[in-house]
Amino acid sequence: MIKNEKAIHQHRKDEHLSLAIKYWREQRNKTAGLTFSDLRLIPNTLPEIALEDIKLSSNFLGTSFEFPFYIEAMTGGTPRADKLNAQLAQIAKSQGLAMAVGSQSIALKYPELAAGFKNVRALHPSGFLFANLGAGHSLENAKRAVEMIEANALEIHVNTAQELPMDEGDRAFRWLDNINEISEKLEVPVIVKEVGFGMSQQTFKQLSETAVSAINIGGNGGTNFAWIERKRSQNGFDIDDFGLSTVESLLEAQLSPPTKPLIATGGITSAQDIVKSLILGADLASSAGFLLSTLNESGVEAVEALLEQWKADLAKWMTLLGVVNIIDLKQVDTLLSPRALSFIEQRSGKIW
Numbered sequence: 001m002i003k004n005e006k007a008i009h010q011h012r013k014d015e016h017l018s019l020a021i022k023y024w025r026e027q028r029n030k031t032a033g034l035t036f037s038d039l040r041l042i043p044n045t046l047p048e049i050a051l052e053d054i055k056l057s058s059n060f061l062g063t064s065f066e067f068p069f070y071i072e073a074m075t076g077g078t079p080r081a082d083k084l085n086a087q088l089a090q091i092a093k094s095q096g097l098a099m100a101v102g103s104q105s106i107a108l109k110y111p112e113l114a115a116g117f118k119n120v121r122a123l124h125p126s127g128f129l130f131a132n133l134g135a136g137h138s139l140e141n142a143k144r145a146v147e148m149i150e151a152n153a154l155e156i157h158v159n160t161a162q163e164l165p166m167d168e169g170d171r172a173f174r175w176l177d178n179i180n181e182i183s184e185k186l187e188v189p190v191i192v193k194e195v196g197f198g199m200s201q202q203t204f205k206q207l208s209e210t211a212v213s214a215i216n217i218g219g220n221g222g223t224n225f226a227w228i229e230r231k232r233s234q235n236g237f238d239i240d241d242f243g244l245s246t247v248e249s250l251l252e253a254q255l256s257p258p259t260k261p262l263i264a265t266g267g268i269t270s271a272q273d274i275v276k277s278l279i280l281g282a283d284l285a286s287s288a289g290f291l292l293s294t295l296n297e298s299g300v301e302a303v304e305a306l307l308e309q310w311k312a313d314l315a316k317w318m319t320l321l322g323v324v325n326i327i328d329l330k331q332v333d334t335l336l337s338p339r340a341l342s343f344i345e346q347r348s349g350k351i352w
């Protein structure tokens with residue numbers, strides 16, 4: 001029976017990978033919400049700087065990240081997932097990037113599956129690694145997950161809109177006190193992370209009152225777990241169009257008093273998306289599905305080349321905008337589309 005449960009859990013992990021790859025191959029990464037095209041950037045015709053002046057590093061949780069981007073949480077706990085994590089760790093190391101592992105829940109339940117997660121640390125010994133668990137886990141489990149990969153921080157994922165379309169998903173979502181307790185007592189910083197349905201002002205307010213160190217707004221427009229889980233399930237709960245996009249979630253954060261440092265995830269597929277995320281207030285951006293899809297279609301070297309391109313492009317974008325460091329990107333002059341203005345008008349003063 002126990003062996004069967006383990007096999008079911010592992011099967012779910014592999015199905016997530018296959019369906020995410022199918023999703024990106026079919027180019028389903030659309031959103032009904034605001035996209036990065038709703039934000040235009042004003043040219044700086046006389047930037048008075050040189051490309052060599054540009055500093056791409058970003059300070060986040062007391063650490064200097066060489067590049068304001070990292071590889072986001074995906075997987076672990078099956079032979080296929082472990083192979084993927086090893087490839088991602090190799091890429092993260094060669095590119096000097098941080099990396100998050102996927103949920104370690106499976107390895108807490110079946111400790112013999114921890115080896116693949118530990119291998120990520122072995123392959124990227126000095127890298128900044130994020131552990132990852134769901135919000136229902138105890139402080140003890142959070143400590144074990146961090147210890148497993150000697151993590152520098154813990155991501156706690158919040159995923160109501162993923163669980164409800166799952167036949168076998170959770171049906172109770174009382175998390176806030178637990179998140180606060182873990183954030184207060186864990187020895188590394190805690191980041192609360194949506195998995196692709198975005199966050200509103202109400203959520204920023206709730207989290208601002210906790211000991212959480214940072215927030216990953218996890219907006220829609222990229223991998224859609226409502227779609228992925230619906231493909232796996234029989235219950236027919238269709239919420240494919242639900243949620244706030246990455247751009248909308250960042251605007252919601254701007255409509256809130258400054259709360260915590262922000263990470264932008266959800267549909268990041270270019271240096272331009274990273275630049276615009278930083279302009280909209282994020283300190284870092286990260287990407288999951290698009291990198292998985294590129295890795296699957298074209299291999300490790302292609303992902304490395306892509307990330308090299310993003311670094312070069314980011315420096316060029318900053319030169320174009322006349323900005324020498326990441327912090328100053330927040331001052332860049334922008335133009336919002338009429339529907340973005342309407343969003344801001346409708347959402348202003350909702351909570352605060």
Ligand SMILES: Cc1cc2nc3c(=O)[nH]c(=O)nc-3n(C[C@H](O)[C@H](O)[C@H](O)COP(=O)(O)O)c2cc1C
Nearest residue numbers: 020073074102103157195222223266267287288289
């Ligand atoms: C195959 C796959 C598995 C994922 N598993 C996890 C997970 O275990 N924990 C988590 O916090 N997020 C998980 N995610 C969500 C991503 O970290 C990210 O929040 C989401 O995919 C949106 O980013 P994207 O559009 O760049 O893919 C997973 C994503 C993919 C594609």
